[in-house]
Amino acid sequence: MRNRNLWLAIIGLLAVFALWVDFSETQIAIDFLGIRREIRTVLGLDLQGGIQILLEADVPPNQPVDRGNLEDTRRIIENRVNALGVSEPVVQIAGTRRIVVELPGVTNLEQAVNTIKQTGLLEFVDAGAAPIPEGTTIRTTLDVSPTETVPLTGTPTLTPTPVLTETAPITGTTPVSPTERVYRTVMTGRNLRSARPQLDQFRQPEVAFTLDAEGTRLFAEYTSRNVGRYLCIVLDKKVISCPVIQEPITQGQGVIRMGSRSTLADAEALAVTLRYGALPVPLKIVDTRNIGPTLGRESIHRSLIAGMVGFATVALFMILYYRVPGILAVLALSLYTALVFAIFKLLPVTLTLPGIAGFVLSIGMAVDANILIFERLKEELRAGRNLALAIDYGFERAWPSIRDSNISTLITCAILYVFGLNFGASMVRGFALTLAIGVAASLFTGIWVTRAFLHVLLDRISVQAHERWFGI
Numbered sequence: 001m002r003n004r005n006l007w008l009a010i011i012g013l014l015a016v017f018a019l020w021v022d023f024s025e026t027q028i029a030i031d032f033l034g035i036r037r038e039i040r041t042v043l044g045l046d047l048q049g050g051i052q053i054l055l056e057a058d059v060p061p062n063q064p065v066d067r068g069n070l071e072d073t074r075r076i077i078e079n080r081v082n083a084l085g086v087s088e089p090v091v092q093i094a095g096t097r098r099i100v101v102e103l104p105g106v107t108n109l110e111q112a113v114n115t116i117k118q119t120g121l122l123e124f125v126d127a128g129a130a131p132i133p134e135g136t137t138i139r140t141t142l143d144v145s146p147t148e149t150v151p152l153t154g155t156p157t158l159t160p161t162p163v164l165t166e167t168a169p170i171t172g173t174t175p176v177s178p179t180e181r182v183y184r185t186v187m188t189g190r191n192l193r194s195a196r197p198q199l200d201q202f203r204q205p206e207v208a209f210t211l212d213a214e215g216t217r218l219f220a221e222y223t224s225r226n227v228g229r230y231l232c233i234v235l236d237k238k239v240i241s242c243p244v245i246q247e248p249i250t251q252g253q254g255v256i257r258m259g260s261r262s263t264l265a266d267a268e269a270l271a272v273t274l275r276y277g278a279l280p281v282p283l284k285i286v287d288t289r290n291i292g293p294t295l296g297r298e299s300i301h302r303s304l305i306a307g308m309v310g311f312a313t314v315a316l317f318m319i320l321y322y323r324v325p326g327i328l329a330v331l332a333l334s335l336y337t338a339l340v341f342a343i344f345k346l347l348p349v350t351l352t353l354p355g356i357a358g359f360v361l362s363i364g365m366a367v368d369a370n371i372l373i374f375e376r377l378k379e380e381l382r383a384g385r386n387l388a389l390a391i392d393y394g395f396e397r398a399w400p401s402i403r404d405s406n407i408s409t410l411i412t413c414a415i416l417y418v419f420g421l422n423f424g425a426s427m428v429r430g431f432a433l434t435l436a437i438g439v440a441a442s443l444f445t446g447i448w449v450t451r452a453f454l455h456v457l458l459d460r461i462s463v464q465a466h467e468r469w470f471g472i
Helices: 002-022 067-083 109-117 213-225 264-276 294-346 353-366 368-382 387-422 426-458 464-470
Strands: 028-032 035-039 050-057 090-094 098-104 122-128 182-188 192-199 205-211 230-235 238-241 253-257 283-291
Touching: 002 294, 002 426, 050 109, 067 090, 067 098, 067 109, 098 109, 098 283, 109 264, 109 283, 182 213, 192 264, 205 213, 205 264, 238 253, 294 353, 294 368, 294 426, 294 464, 353 368, 353 426, 368 387, 368 426, 368 464, 387 426
Parallel strands: none
Antiparallel strands: 028 035, 050 098, 050 283, 090 098, 122 182, 122 230, 192 205, 205 253, 230 238
């Protein structure tokens, strides 16, 4: 009995926590191991509005677009908008040369378009004995064809610059004309393994990056031979930072310092661009639309009504047919509903209309386990067993059927999720995800929660004196 009371206490605490998450009116931020998560309900484009962008390959009409390159472009765009914090974007190929991008909750069209279309060509450029100021547009050896001759003399005299740390910003130098010198590219962004925004010790934004094995080797060889010289970090031919090499850098790690007027959001945007590189297919914007949430509010209202009607119907059936066990099953079902919605907010799961449909469907499926258990329970009671043994035997004998049915449903959810992931059908993916979460939660509430309720509240009741309470 002591273990059963412990289970009841755990269930009570879980219920309190789930209800607290469900009814929190403010966005609660949790910072765990450097990961900051907001507890909030995330709605899809069809429910909260957002931006829809239609992109087309910017190539001549008679030039075919490779399907593989178009798919790579779609994947890169999806990664970029995901990294910017857009929840479950719809990025899918339309036809043979177009990509549809739907960004729920986004209002800044210009920022979204810039993030999608940026080329993200990162170069580490040998600047020689003098730095190049931030913001200067330069030419590199990647721009010059083998037959092109470019003069390397005539560079303006630069003002002296003090010795800097590895990532210190450069100021106060004379701009170098991009037509008078071609700078050697030591390494490109293809050797970049990761990039993440952060704040330095002075609370200034920066982007920390790491290199792959080849990049680490190239970086180590170059910095070992060029201590005291300047290595510029160049993005799309524009100098971002030009630190001096104070010592060999052999660990394959570095930092890109942002300008003094930059914000952490700028660093985040730069990190996204660097991580996901250039688009294999150049794109142009064909159409943009701002989708309002009016239809979404109506859909949410109707979905709530459908959910309440479904819940009430299931609860009424369980109470009328199974009596007292049915009442306990409804309590477990109420905990299930609160728990699943709390999980949606904690992960978070983006709720779309198909996702809500999966959630409503899972409510009906959540009582499947209880029905199997209660039918076994009634059989054991008719056989003359006492209530405590009947509960245990009922759960044990119903478990194989419950396990197999739920595993088959989870396999179906996995197939739907993979289909949605590979074919850009995020609506299908959302339906599969919400249904899978519901099935997993129903196993917990149907097996452990209902069983704890039955044992704690009914163990001392005489079945013979109250047969009608159990529908036998």
